[in-house]
């Protein structure tokens with residue numbers, strides 16, 4: 001695993017800012033800087049050509065004062081322990097902001113899933129689960145999908161964990177296929193939450209959602225569904241991108257057709273009647289709402305000043321650095337931070353867990369109604385603090401999240 005500190009530095013700096021505002025006890029501040037547990041594993045598998053390969057993986061459990069650890073699993077060639085630690089810390093704040101009874105965790109495996117067969121991915125996933133099985137479980141730590149992991153991988157996690165236990169444990173993982181106890185609405189949940197936050201932000205900024213120009217970076221689960229739902233809500237999607245680059249069309253593009261084009265060609269680029277742009281250019285296109293939905297550290301002090309959107313809604317985790325936050329705030333950009341904006345995913349994961357524990361299956365209408373109630377409440381809670389503090393939504397969300405976790409830690413006390 002190559003170590004890069006940037007995402008972790010961002011997460012720690014954000015914690016420092018919130019700690020200062022909350023006048024946090026230095027002992028609690030120090031406790032929150034460190035994950036409760038980090039497990040590093042070497043995943044040995046047979047490749048299809050008969051070779052044996054070793055992949056490095058980890059599971060980082062940041063804090064469980066408010067409930068079992070919860071967090072996604074990422075498969076990516078640039079995964080590092082530092083990055084996963086940052087993501088686990090953000091999960092702690094996110095679950096607290098969404099007010100769901102979970103702590104924060106994250107997992108990662110350093111691999112390139114685009115170059116691996118389905119059989120190799122299955123062997124990798126099952127071996128990884130056996131290596132971390134002692135520290136996960138429905139009341140300990142519940143994984144979910146993240147970058148380059150999907151419902152099929154969640155199904156293998158469920159099956160491996162269940163085989164080890166000797167009985168079926170669907171509540172050990174969320175983001176499963178519907179046929180195995182997955183929740184209606186889970187695939188789109190993160191993006192629905194993102195677009196609901198965009199709607200609430202638009203109300204505050206007096207922006208009409210109908211016809212509002214939207215640009216989306218990343219066209220995976222979060223980006224594609226965010227573009228689709230924004231389009232269905234009446235917005236005009238003007239630009240989208242993936243790892244190969246982006247496309248832009250001032251008149252608006254049809255995300256459904258772009259999705260079909262990507263399924264056929266492997267990328268969104270070279271879509272008819274659109275101009276090809278780079279991922280850097282996409283962030284700077286003229287639009288009302290920008291949705292970064294790819295990776296960390298995309299909006300930095302280098303490009304923050306060039307962002308033309310009036311509203312930024314963070315579908316991705318950690319796309320904006322603290323320096324960029326300050327620049328955007330000074331420019332008057334309304335930014336809905338990741339720990340609020342993309343909390344729809346973990347909120348519907350929580351609904352999936354509740355449905356599994358009670359062996360119920362809710363309708364998509366029920367799931368989405370509950371999700372809307374939760375995320376609009378969280379948005380209003382954060383916005384109230386932002387107004388009180390006369391500061392941005394990032395600081396407000398961090399104050400809310402860190403504050404709620406601190407209260408739980410203090411009430412529980414320290415034992416042994």
Ligand code: NAD
Pocket residue numbers: 145146147148149190217218219220221222223241242243244279293294295296315316317342343345346
């Ligand atoms: P995904 O694997 O489905 O898609 C990732 C997308 O990002 C792909 O389209 C890929 O081409 C693109 N991408 C990767 N690197 C890029 C780059 N440098 N520039 C532009 N595009 C790039 O992953 P996802 O689940 O959609 O996750 C995207 C982001 O959303 C991540 O930050 C993830 O942590 C966050 N997130 C996901 C969920 C969820 O429910 N899946 C929930 C909350 C947050």
